Amino acid sequence: MYDRIKGFRDFYPEEMAARRETIDTLEDTAREYGFREIGTPALERAEMWTDKSGDEIVEELYAFEDQGGRHVTLTPELTPTVARMVVAKQQELSKPIKWFSTRPFWRYEQVQQGRQREFYQTNVDIFGSAEPEADAEILAWAADALTNLGLTGEHFEFRISHRDILGGVLETYDADVDTIEAIRAVDKSEKISTAEYHDLLVEAGLDYDQAAEFDDLVAGGDLEEVKAFAETERVTDAVENLQNVLAATEDFGAREHCTISLETARGLDYYTGVVFECFDSTGEVSRAIFGGGRYDDLIEGFGGQPTPAVGVAPGLAPLTLLLQRAGVWPDEELTTDYYVLQIGDTRTEAARVTQTLRDRGHVVETDVAGRSFGAQLDYADSINAETVVIVGEQDLANDELTIKDMETGDQTQVPVDEFPGERDRPTFDDFA
Numbered sequence: 001m002y003d004r005i006k007g008f009r010d011f012y013p014e015e016m017a018a019r020r021e022t023i024d025t026l027e028d029t030a031r032e033y034g035f036r037e038i039g040t041p042a043l044e045r046a047e048m049w050t051d052k053s054g055d056e057i058v059e060e061l062y063a064f065e066d067q068g069g070r071h072v073t074l075t076p077e078l079t080p081t082v083a084r085m086v087v088a089k090q091q092e093l094s095k096p097i098k099w100f101s102t103r104p105f106w107r108y109e110q111v112q113q114g115r116q117r118e119f120y121q122t123n124v125d126i127f128g129s130a131e132p133e134a135d136a137e138i139l140a141w142a143a144d145a146l147t148n149l150g151l152t153g154e155h156f157e158f159r160i161s162h163r164d165i166l167g168g169v170l171e172t173y174d175a176d177v178d179t180i181e182a183i184r185a186v187d188k189s190e191k192i193s194t195a196e197y198h199d200l201l202v203e204a205g206l207d208y209d210q211a212a213e214f215d216d217l218v219a220g221g222d223l224e225e226v227k228a229f230a231e232t233e234r235v236t237d238a239v240e241n242l243q244n245v246l247a248a249t250e251d252f253g254a255r256e257h258c259t260i261s262l263e264t265a266r267g268l269d270y271y272t273g274v275v276f277e278c279f280d281s282t283g284e285v286s287r288a289i290f291g292g293g294r295y296d297d298l299i300e301g302f303g304g305q306p307t308p309a310v311g312v313a314p315g316l317a318p319l320t321l322l323l324q325r326a327g328v329w330p331d332e333e334l335t336t337d338y339y340v341l342q343i344g345d346t347r348t349e350a351a352r353v354t355q356t357l358r359d360r361g362h363v364v365e366t367d368v369a370g371r372s373f374g375a376q377l378d379y380a381d382s383i384n385a386e387t388v389v390i391v392g393e394q395d396l397a398n399d400e401l402t403i404k405d406m407e408t409g410d411q412t413q414v415p416v417d418e419f420p421g422e423r424d425r426p427t428f429d430d431f432a
Contacts, residue, residue: 007117018330023102026122029145030100035124038099040081046073048080062106074106078123086127087304095128125311135274135310136248142312143254150328159261160276164238172230177205180269187265218262245274272296285321290314339380340366343373344393353389356420387427403428
């Protein structure tokens, strides 16, 4: 007996049915917005991450040397991959480029609530527009996707910030501040104590008085106060951009879900502008449901022409927790429209009925194991078959089939040439 590897999960049919319904909702909503589905490889060159983040990031990857001597890794996220794809065909692609995909990713990290080492995300990105409307459309898609899943404004909120507000404020201090490390500290601020947070800011270059002042300013979230404190073009422009994005979300129907939160920083270094995270409004899910933002420099960093970009990536595991706590997670059950039950040498007619119903788009099963009448009926019950079509030798001798409603147990005989007939989805009620 082999044990499952830690951090990886099995999904049996009942749970997979609920997951499929959730993924379909996310993807169908993306299609309504004009996003086009792409497929991406599971394996990439590890340099796509080590060149940006240093060799130490290998400890967080499923990286190895393949048989061709290449240093490769299972992809831990999608953004570098789609950046590479845009660069490869940049001149051929119409702008804006609007892509989505749902797939697994892999990171070698501590297993925790809502995070496994193999995890699934739906990525939705827009390339080629720097306008606030692009950011707002990503937020509007996220809001629509969540409400289409059955959630309301009582269940979730988007916390929105701007990386240039944080970076611009930090550069106003008379200190040698490592802005990237300071922003990483902001990203961790809600997960650690105030003293630990200030220690990280000091390590990044502020003194303790400056760290406390910066903390108060950011926590306050007052954009006018931030502008007045910094008095720089960078911060003023960032505040105006954030306000313009929020104004666009008003028109796009997502403003009610958005809260200004300058403590929302996003830990990845490639973010350049508006950033946001989605949280469970009740606080029962202890981590962000998902996050995203603008990454205008990434395409150029991969060798392409300057191309603004913005995206979001809901993770299926934390989203599942939110849907379950809100009571709107899809039912984990199998559903079957018809089971065609065979008695005796009736395979030819049973196959005809089965195929005709399948051709009309129904979920249909029939016996493939030579089971008895009782065993077939028990199986039909176990897969939640709505209707059982009994094809028996005696019935066929009379040119009849038996139609059984599995909920009530009622059944009736039907002429062979009338089933399924012209009806798209015939059931017991049509013949009773």
